[in-house]
Amino acid sequence: MTAWQRRERAEHGAIDPAVPWPGSWQPLGARFRTDQDGSRGTNFALWAPDAEAVELCLFAEDGTETRHPLTERTFQTWHGYLPGVLPGTRYGYRVHGRWDPWTGARWNPAKLLLDPYARAVDGSYTAHDAVCAAVRGWPEQDVADTVRDNRDSAPYVPKAVVVHDDDDWYDDQRPKTPWAETVLYELHVRGFTMKHPGVPRELRGTYAGLAHPAAIGHLVDLGVTAVELLPVHQYADEDHLQQRGLTNYWGYNTLGFFAPHAGYAATGSRGQQVGEFKRMVRALHAAGIEVILDVVYNHTAESGVMGPSLSLRGIDNAGYYRLDRSRRGYADYTGCGNTLDTRQPHTVRLITDSLRYWVTEMGVDGFRFDLAAALARGSDGVEMHHPFLGAVSQDPLLSRVKLIAEPWDVGPGGYQVGGFPPLWAEWNDKYRDAVRDFWRGARLDVRELGYRLSGSSDLYQRGGRRPYASVNFVTAHDGFTLRDLVSYDRKHNEANGEENRDGTDDNRSWNCGVEGETTDPAVRELRLRQLRNLMSTLLLSTGVPMITAGDELGRTQGGNNNAYCQDNGTSWLDWSLLARPEWRELTELTGRLIRLRRRHPVLRQRAFFSGRAAAPGGQRDLVWFNARGKEMTEGDWYAPEGVLGMLLSGSAMSERDEHGCELTDDSFLLLLNGGSVDVTFALPGDPWPCRYETVVDTARPGAEDPGRGGSVTLAARSLVLLRAPAGGRGA
Helix, strand or coil: CCHHHHHHHHHCCCCCCCCCECCCCCCCEEEEEECCCCCEEEEEEEECCCCCEEEEEEECCCCCEEEEEECEEECCEEEEEEECCCCCCEEEEEEECCEEHHHCEECCCCCCECCCCCCCEECCCCCCHHHECECCCCCCHHHHHHCECCCCCHHHCCEEECCCCCCCCCCCCCCCCCHHHCCEEEECHHHHHCCCCCCCHHHCCCHHHHCCHHHHHHHHHHCCCEEEECCCEEECCCHHHHHCCCCCCCCCCEEEEEEECHHHCCCCCCCHHHHHHHHHHHHHHHCCCEEEEEECCCCCCCCCCCCECCCHHHHHHHHHECECCCCCCECCCCCCCCCECCCCHHHHHHHHHHHHHHHHCCCCCEEEECCHHHHCEECCEECCCCHHHHHHHHCCCHHHCEEEECCCCCCCCCCCCCCCCCCEEEEEHHHHHHHHHHHHCCCCCHHHHHHHHCCCHHHHCHHHCCHHHEEECCCCCCCCCHHHHCCCCCCCCHHHCCCCCCCCCCCCCCCCCCCCCCCCHHHHHHHHHHHHHHHHHHHHCCCEEEEECCHHHCCCCCCCCCCCCCCCCCCCCCHHHHHCHHHHHHHHHHHHHHHHHHHCHHHCCCCCCCCCECCCCCCECEEEECCCCCECCHHHHHCCCCEEEEEECCCCCCCECCCCCECCCCEEEEEEECCCCCEEEECCCCCCCCCCEEEEECCCCCCCCCCECCEEEECCCEEEEEEECCCCCCC
16 A cells, blocks of 8 residues: 555545554564655554553653554564654553452553563653552552552653664674683763763763763773673662662663663663664774673562562563462562563563664673573572573574673572583672682681682583683672772661661671771771782683772772662762872773783683693693792691792693694792781792792882792782793793
């Protein structure tokens, strides 16, 4: 039918403009198109298998709502095409069905629902009782979730936005950094640039701000290869935060799995945020930096049964969420009120469709999965042969991007560090705890530290995984900053409004004798040394290091170890710190160590150490020494002195370059003294290297000298890195 014929039929009443044309059942979501005859419109498709009716709701600029019933249903998908609906149009759904909470049926057409496949979102969620599907103020609280609330929620919820498809990746070059060469930098899009003096004020806190040369310049100067962005999916602020005048700064409360969070866009929320995000990714790629997204698929912003009905709950509650045995409540393995049910094929489809969208259309290079164990939960606990993990590993696109698991959730058996299958890297909290304990002087089995420094083979060697399966970190967004780790023994979260009950008490921190900031020069110097120790250990360990944004600047949160609701100077990076010599020196040390790691493959090995010589009479690839310069004995491992030496032999690497040639490198001797007194460390004799130069000495930064007299003085709580050039005796 031509455009002229359509107009003729409409004018003679043959077409009801309120009733969508049949359209197509795929793809899901709203897809704008221009036909060959020049006519334009949008196809809408919503998977809702047990719904009795679905209304598509369009919103005019003045907020007027027009409802269009979808009459076509194919393969459990309701669909229709509306001519004349253009990009920028706001829309939502009202889904009709049974109200039977005892069986998990919670349909309520009074609640406007966000399209799960919405690629842009306009407006925000306002905490109001009308948004709940059940009556919040019902006098009998134990049955309140069974009484339906018939008030309209539309004034209080965000709307989906029709987006124009524009494939403009023709000039984008993905860095494709190998895992072994990766250095991650975890940052918050908003907090990274909110106080950056080189970023124009109107761009601060946005995708465009992160794409600005001043922001990217810092990343390039440091030498990081990938940014790991805290959640950028559209999220909602929880009711309890809104009531306290706070916001969910971190964003771990997802509402839309396809939409970039509109609050981080400088250009607008009617689809402009999509283009702005793409331009940010392109700018980072041009600088050689990959983009990893921290994604939250384990739960949604709809919370528990008395939470807001914003999307999935009103579309198919029992189909998307894991219900408890009563079928009335939720099985909560996330601590957030609900858990998505990845045992269901359509839930797996929703997640994998979202992942593919962010790779293909938004250009990202990988994902870090929040509470990933929850995604692998079957009927009998966490299962590493779970359909979700299988779907990702077999997907020809997703199996080629970087996949990082936070390998735990809050349910029984949820701690799965070392348990994920090949292709997956993991946040290694055992590394975090061991390094923190060693440098704070806690009693520590140095065997644990040895495993962590050398790639955690005890966790990852099984099943064919590599050292880069271990994402090593000392700090992350959740917990103390690096500076706070050496400045506070206790959390100070009073500003969160929860009477300091939130946040962990297991910080494994040491304040160096004074709680909080101090002018005592001895304490300040000790803290700076501890910072150098922690950063150096992280960047000299085998595995993939992850730096938390601002740690290299000496960023502090004032002892708040759970700043998830602090969208202010507590969380934002303070770039003025670079004007102070001590913090500028820490930044320079961080960059120097990253460059050292890049130049020397022995510091970022792709295979686990064997502890054996590659050839008869040759050196072993890894050797451990005590302070006497002798190889560690079994007794040394069980009776630690707080001192450890690790020799990485550059002549015994079991690796080849891309042309098949054997790799050789300088050798490095890493010496660590976690004790409170100075130690004389005897350098190993023949057949080990006999000539060293000092590369790093955290007790004497900028004044490193070669070790003389066959020994090195290790100051209390210090780290020394020695380099033996390739070709020297025993090297």
